[in-house]
Amino acid sequence: MSMVIEGGAVVTVDDSGTEFAEGHVVIEGDRIAAVGSGSAPPQDGPVRRIDASGCLVTPGLVNTHHHLYQWATRGYAADATLFGWLTELYPVWAGIDEEITHAAASAGLARMALSGCTTAADHHYVFPRGGGDVFGAVVTAAERIGVRLHAVRGSMDRGRSHGGLPPDSVVEDLDAALAGTQEAIDRFHDPGPGARVRVAVGPCSPFSVSTDLMCEAAELARRNGVRLHTHLAETVDEVEQCRAEFGRTPVEYADELGWLGPDVWLAHTVHLSDSAIARFGATGTGSAHCPSSNGRLGAGVAPVRPLLDAGAPVGLGVDGVASNEAGGLGEEMRQALLTARARYGPQALSVRDALRLATRGGARCLGRDDELGSLEPGKLADIAVWRLDGLDHAGIADPVAALVLGRLPPLDRLLRGGTVVVDGGRLTSVPETDLTQQLHRADARIRTRKVAA
Secondary structure, three states: OEEEEEEEEEEOOOOOOOEEEEEEEEEEOOEEEEEEEOOOOOOOOOEEEEEOOOEEEEEOEEEOOOOHHHHHHOOOOOOOOHHHHHHHHHHHHOOOOHHHHHHHHHHHHHHHHHOOEEEEEEEEOOOOOOOOOHHHHHHHHHHHHOOEEEEEEEEOOOOHHHOOOOOHHHOOOHHHHHHHHHHHHHHHOOOOOOOOEEEEEEEOOOOOOOHHHHHHHHHHHHHHOOOEEEEEOOOHHHHHHHHHHHOOOHHHHHHHOOOOOOOEEEEEOOOOOHHHHHHHHHHOOEEEEOHHHHHHOOOOOOOHHHHHHHOOOEEEOOOOOOOOOOOOOHHHHHHHHHHHHHHHOOOOOOHHHHHHHHHHHHHHHOOOOOOOOOOOOOOEOOEEEEEOOOOOOOOOOOHHHHHHHOOOOOEEEEEEOOEEEEEOOEEOOOOHHHHHHHHHHHHHHHHOOOOOO
16 A cells, blocks of 8 residues: 655755655655655555644654663763763663663663654663673564664673773673674674664774774674774763873774774764864764763763764764663754754754754765665655644744754654554554553662672
8 A cells, every 4th residue: 555645844855955845755665656745646556645734744863873771771870971970880781681671672762763763773782691682682672663773783892800991791702792793793684675674883982892802893894794883082081091092092093993984983973183073074984973962971062063064974863861861862953953053153053954964864874875864766764744733833934943943843653664653643563651661670670780890
């Protein structure tokens, strides 16, 4: 059955910035067949019609950085900087297992879907001994909720005994980390068109991973044709530690190890020099901008405008909800705009720039710009329909301004590949009450399982 969405404003986020004050989107199977002004022309065969009157239709949002297991540990270390926050939370995360991770990931993905997100990149790097299949638990959570997942198989091999922050109980040795990463690719990575799950390679960060693991992980990723992801240049403390340990900045260190390029996207990238920004642009290295998390931890404001001007791909990330308790991607559009303007002035980021970061920019970071991020014929039918006819947005003539500057609108529909994931503001796959009860149980269990460093 074909599907037609019509009657609302349509913002395509295509190369030309095409918008229709009242338009339509026609869906055949899992792909967009047509986008245009006014009502859709007559369709052959049975058609499901969705009335989008009073709504704004946009591409589904793309989250480029998350740690879904952290949904079970919100509110800890509320006033700490990154290193202090990690020191407090690593012993807690050492208590996660497959059941806790699945409950947390299901809740996190549900929250993202309800905030307009159809694709999420999750960076999972904590593998406690005896914790079971925690990586697989994230993948099954995405299948349960109905969104696309870019599952980043993380790793750490520098525990406390080797100068790192995490307890030794959650780190792996080099061989185990590489073997686990290869296994994740073999089990879950789908390189084909329209993939629901793809796997990337993601050693956690330069201060929790050895140089050998950084290098060999990059080689493994490129042998398998998958993408690379890690945290980089998030805080001043990290920059200072990197200089002290390696004699260079985090970006210089990453560059030396082959960690810049069009198959790489890096989380945070807050503290970048002008030369580092230029290297991002020249190499096509992507940046996952996480404005709420950066603000929560006092890390700083990423140079989003200079990165965009340099031609680097920039997307938005929620980051783990232990450092962004709200957990929704839609809200990050407003946060990105406000923080950019606070640093660079009122012209730093427009409302349409913010929407592009959350859609097309994220798709570029994940290597999916050919399928995701805009409403164009041939692309996947990942679509968000936002209600703008209520009190919160009445009188805002520009629908994109209403979406980005106002309170995040109610989500009327969310489609992933033409499949309805959210209908009338409710998940179609699982009741929210079930997710809430399972999350309460996971939170209670992890509070009793803190592992000594």
